[in-house]
Amino acid sequence: MIEDVIFENDYIKIEIEKSEIPWLKIFSQEPFKEFSQCDIGTRLEIFKTLDIIEKEMIEYYNPEKINIASFGNYLPKVHFHIMARFKEDSFFPESMWGKQQRESNLTLPSFELFCENLKGKL
Numbered sequence: 001m002i003e004d005v006i007f008e009n010d011y012i013k014i015e016i017e018k019s020e021i022p023w024l025k026i027f028s029q030e031p032f033k034e035f036s037q038c039d040i041g042t043r044l045e046i047f048k049t050l051d052i053i054e055k056e057m058i059e060y061y062n063p064e065k066i067n068i069a070s071f072g073n074y075l076p077k078v079h080f081h082i083m084a085r086f087k088e089d090s091f092f093p094e095s096m097w098g099k100q101q102r103e104s105n106l107t108l109p110s111f112e113l114f115c116e117n118l119k120g121k122l
Contacts (some may be wrong), residue, residue: 012047028078057084
């Protein structure tokens with residue numbers, strides 16, 4: 001069983017968003033409301049981690065596209081969503097918050113194994 005939090009340090013925390021697609025969220029540890037309010041260490045750690053996760057998702061899943069989003073309207077704390085998207089997922093080409101387009105028929109490599117491998121790179 002995979003834990004909801006897969007990585008944590010002084011600057012960030014990475015959580016899993018349960019979904020049909022590979023989807024992770026990076027949160028700042030401090031309760032910054034806007035990215036521009038983050039200290040330089042937090043900003044650099046977020047960018048470094050976004051880069052690592054995106055590259056690992058591309059290599060492991062070979063998705064149609066990687067989506068990275070940061071809204072924070074419901075949760076006004078700095079966080080980023082990183083999602084591997086596929087033509088066969090339920091919402092593509094819509095956002096995962098958009099209108100469902102079809103029933104998913106995705107068969108993907110193990111998300112647990114992906115997370116374990118990712119931990120080693122972080």
